[in-house]
Amino acid sequence: MYTLKLSIFFKTLAIVLGSIPAIFSQTKLMEERPPNIVWITSEDNSKHYLELFDDNGIPTPNIQSLAENGLIFNRVFSNAPVCSVARSTIITGCYAPRIGAQYHRKIVTVPMPDSLKMFPAYLRQQGFYTTNNSKEDYNIIKSDGVWDESSKKASWKNRKENQPFFHVFNIGVSHESSMHFTAKDMETTLPETDQNSFRIQPNHPNTELFKYTNALYRDKIREMDRQVGNVINELRTDGRLDDTFIFYFGDHGGVLPGSKGYLYETGLHVPMVVHVPEKYKHLVNSPVGSTVKGFVSFIDLGPTVLNLAGISIPQGMDGKAFLGKDIKNEELNARDETYSYADRFDEKYDMVRAIRKGKYKYIRNYQPFNFDGLMNNYRYKQLAYQEWQALYDKGELNKIQSAFFESRPPEMLFDIDADPYETKNLANDPKYKTIVRDLRSRLNSWAKGMPDLSFYPEHVLIENAFENPVAYGTKHKKDIEKYIEIADLGLLSFKDAKNALTTALDSSDPWERYWAIIVCSTFGKQAMLMEAKIKTMANKDPERINRVRAAEFLAMVKQLDPSAIMTKALYESDKPSEALLILNSIALMNSGKFNYNFDIHLDQISKVVSEDSEVMRRLEFLKIQ
Template identity: 50%
Template sequence: MNSDPTSKNPEMSMNHAQSAMRLCIYLLLFMVSPCVNAADRPNFVWIMSEDNSTSYLRHFDTNGAPAPHIEALAEHGITFDRAFSCAPVCSVARTTLITSCYAPRIGTQYHRRSKMAAMPSGLKMFPAYLRQAGYYTTNNSKEDYNATKSDDVWDASSKKASWKNRPEPSTPFFHVVTTTLSHESSLHFPETTLKESTKTDPSQVSLPPYFPDTEVFRYTLARYHDRIMAVDNVVGKIVEELTQAGELENTFLFYFGDHGGVLPRSKGYLFESGLRVPLVVRVPEKWKGSVARELGSRTDGFVEFVDFGPTVLKLAEVEIPSGIDGNPFLGKGTDAKEVDGRNETFGYADRFDEKTDLVRSLRIGDLKYIRNFEPYYPDGLQNNYRYKMLAYQQWRDLHNEGKLNKVQDQFFVPKTVEALYDLQSDPHEVHNLASDPKFSKTLAQIRARLNERLKAMPDLSFATEAGLYNMAMDNPVAAGQKHREGIGRLIDIANLSLLPFAEAEPKLRQAIESKSPWEQYWGLIAACCFGPDAAPLSDTVKPLLEKAQPLVVMRAAEFMALATDDDPRPALYRAISGCSIEPEALRVLNSAVFLHDGFGDRLRINASEINLPEALMDKRDVTNRVEYLGR
C-alpha cells in the first residue's frame, strides 16, 4: 500500500516538488552567501621597507633616490606626505602598527622587550578581525612584536607565506611583505668597501647640516640611495605578480617604511628623520568609490601607525574594535577634509637594545616639541649596533678630536630638557627655539598638550620597565588605569626640571625624601637635570647611595656625578650587583656607560668591579654593555 498521500494527486505532487526545489535553492544561497560576500571585498598588500624615512625617496624629497615603481603607485593612488611611525625602531613601531595602540599605553615601548606584554583585554591584533571576516591573512615574514600574538592573527607567517596560497581564488587576502634591502645592516660595511663604486654619485648627494662633509658620510648616503632603488625594484615585481594574477585592480597596495632611518641621528631618535615615513596607497580601479580623493593626489593630513589597521578594516567594511587609539584615513564614510585637517602626531623613545633614554615628542602642524626626560644623556651615548656603522664611528672620532662645528657637535653633548623646532624654516631640527621669548606662549601650550596626553593614557614608562616587568605585563592597560593617579604624580615630579631650581628645590627635596622609591627615582632624575646648581640637595641625596633599591641608588649616583665632585662609583657597583632582573641591569649599566664615557678619567668604570648574577650575564643586551665597559 502506497503511504504517500500525494501519489493520487498530481497537482499536490507538483506543488510539493516546487516547494522542495525552492527550499534547496534557498539553502544553497544561504550556504554560499558568506563566500559571495567575502569575494566581493578588496584585497590588501602591504610592502614595508625597513629603516627608511621620506628623505631618501625622490617622490618625497628632491634630493632622494629615483623610485619609478613607487612613483607609479602614486599616480594611481594617494601620497601621504605626513605619515609617522610614532616610534623610531622596528619592534615598537611594528607593535604600534599591528595593535593600533600607542606603545607606552599598552606596555610595548621597549626594544626589544624583556618580557612580552599581554594584549589589552578584549582586543586582538587587527588582522585577526579580517580573518574572522573571511580574509586569508599572511605575513612574509618579519613580526618583531612586543605583545603576545594570538593564534588567529595569521593563516601563515613565514618566509613562504603568500597570498597565492589562499584556499580559493575568490578568497580575499591581506598580505604583508617586508624587504630587508634597506635595513641598517646594509650600511655595516668595512672601510675597504669605500673603494667600491655606487650607482649614485657620492659627490651629488645632499648631506644634512648636522653631518660632517666627509668621504665616509657621502659614500654611506650614496650607498643607501642604491638600496632604495633596489627596494623600488621589489615593489615593481610585486605589482607585476598582482597584475599577472588579475588581482591588481582588486587590491589596495600600501608602500611604506617601517620607521625612519637609517644614517646616524635617525633610527632610534625622535627627529623627523626617525619618525616620518614614506606612505603611498595605490587604489584599485574596482574600489575607487571607497576613496573620496582624486587618484594621483597628495595630502598633508597627519596619519600615524595606529591609524593603518582601522583604515584597512574600514576599507574591508569590517567592524573596527573599541580599545584602539587609531582612526581610519580611507574608506566609506571617511571625510577627506577631516583627514586633511589632522595635524598632530605623538612620538616615543625608550630603550633601544642596551641604550636607554626616555624621550617624548609632539608635533602640531610645523611645530615640533621634544621632551627629554634624561637630557644629560647625549644622543650619541654608546649603542653597540649603531656604532657598527663607519659613519657613526667617524662622527664620534671627529667629536673627540674637536673637529666638528656647533651644529654637528650637538649629537654628542647633553641635551636640553625640552626643544621646540619650526620645521618649515628648520626641517633638520638644529635650531632649538625653546628659550626664545617669542615662542614662550607656544611652548607652554604644546608642553601642556603633551602632558595632557601622557597623563590620559597614562604613559607606563614612568612606572619604569623594571616596575612593569614585576607587576604589570600580564595586563599593562589595567595596571595603568589602576595606577593612573600615581603615574600622574610621577610625571609632575619629572616636570620639576622645567622650573627654575630655586622654585623646584622644595618639591625636589620632598620627592627625594618620599617613602615611595618611584617618587625618589623621579625626584633624582629631575634634580640631575640642574647639574651643579642642584648641589644643595646633596645632603638629601647621599643617604640614598646606601639604599637597597638598585634603580634609586643608580639615580643617586648619577646625581652625585653631575652635581658634585664626589666619586659615586662604589655605590654604582653595589647597584649593579643588586640587580635581579634584566630591566634593572640594563638601566644601571646604561648609567655606568654614561659615567664611563662622559666624565673622562675621573669616573672610568672598571669592568672587573661589575658583579652581576649569573642568570643576567647570558642576556645579549647586558653582555653588550659589560663587554663595552671592558674594552
C-alpha cells in the same frame, strides 16, 4: 483554455518576481565583497631619501607608479623610531607605552590588552586570507588566529577561490645592517649613486665617508624600489590590480647616524603611497592622483585596513581610519597631530616623548643628560657613527654637528618647515612661548591619559605590571600623573621647583624619589642645595636604582666618584633589566664627558645578569671580561 494560459502566466510572473530579491541580494553581495589589501613595507626608510617626497632624494619609479592611480601621503609618521616598537604599534593599533610594548629589544613579551586581538585576526574572522612574508618582530604575545601563514613562503595565492586577502610583504634590503660595511669595502665597491648628487644634512660632517654612506644608502633604496616593482608585477600578472589596495610605506625612519633610534624627523617621518583599485574607488573620497597632507600615524594603519574591509574598529585601539567611504577628504587633510616615543634601544636607555602638530615639533627629553650619542653597540657598527664620534672627540665639529654628543635641553621646539633637520631649538625664544606651552600641555595630557607606563623603570614593570600592563596602568594612573608632575619640575626655575622637589625626595614612594633625583641631575649644580639629602640616598635608599641615580647626580656635580656605589649595585642585582639600567649610568659616567673609571669583575656579577644578551652588549663596550 484562456484560464489555463492566464494561470501559467501568473505562476511564471510570481516565480520571476520572487527571484528578484535573490538577484538583488546576490548583486549586493558582489558589490560589497571587500577589496584585497596588500602592504609592501621597506625597512629603515624615512621620506628624506625619495625624490617623490624630498628634493634631496632619488627617483623610485615603481613607488611612483603606485601614485599614478593612487594617493601620496606626505605626512606619515611612525610612533617609534625602531622596528619592534613600531611593528607592535602597527599590529595592535595601540600606543606602545600604554600596553607595555615600548622597549626594543624585548626582555619579556607582554599580552595583548584584554579586549583586543592583533588586527589581522578580525580580518580572518570575516573570511579574509591573511599572510605575512615574513617579519613579525612583535614585543607582544601573538593572538590566536592572526595569520593563515607567516613565513618567507607566505603568499596570497594559496587562498580559496574568490576569497579576499590581506598580505604583507616586507623588504629588508635597506635595513641598518646594510650600512655595516668595512673600509676595505669602500675601496672595492663604487656606489651607483653619484656621491656629489645630494646634500649632506647639516648635523653631519661633510666627509668622504659620509658621502659614501649616503650614496650607498640611496643604492639600497633603489634596490628596494625594484623589489616593490616585483610585487606590483606579481599582482598585475595575477590580475589583482583592479581589486587590491596596495600600500607602500617605510617601517620607521632611516639609518644614517642620528635617525633610527631617535625622535627626530629622520627617525619617524616615513614615505607612504596607496594604490586605489578601480573597482573600489568609491571607498576613497580623496581625488585619485592627489597628495594627502593630513597626518597619519602607525596606530592608524590597522583601523584603516579594517575600515576598508567593512569591519568595525574595536574599542581599545588608539588609532582611527584614514581611508574608507566614511572618511571625508576635508577632515582627513585637517588632521595635524602625531605622538612618538623612545625608551630602551637594545642596551641603551633613554626616555623621550614628542608631539608634532602642524609644522612644529616639540620634544621632551626626560633624562637630558643621557646625550644622544651615548654608546649603542649596534648603531656604532656603522663607520659613519665611529667617524662622527672621533671628529667630536678631536674638536673638529661645529656646534650643530656636536649637539649629538652633548647634553640636551629638557625641552626642544623646531619649525620643521624652516628647519627640517631640527638644528635650531626655539623652545627658549620668547616668540614661541605660547606654542611651547600648548604643545607641552598636549603632550602631558596624552602621557597622563594613556597612562604612560615608562614613568616606572622597566624592571619594576616586568615584576609588577607585565602580566596585564593596561590594567596596571589604569590602577596606577594617579601615581603616574604624580611622576609626570615631578618630572616637569625640571622645566621650572630651581627656585620655583625647590620646595616640591624637597617633598618628592622625602617621599615614601620610591618612584617619586626616583624622578626627583633625575630632576636634580637635570638642574645640575643649581641643585647643590640638595647635596646632603642626596648623599644619604646614595648610601641608604632602599631601591638600588635610586642609590645609582643619586650617585649619578653627585658625580655630575663633581662631589663623588660614583664607581663604588654603582659597581656594588650592579653586583647586588639579579634582574637583567635593573642591571641594564645601572650599566646605562655606568656607561654615561665612563664616557668622555665624565671620565670616571670602573673596575668591574665579571665573576662578581650574577650569572643570570651577565648572560643576558643586552647586558652582554654593555659589558662588551665597557671591556668587562
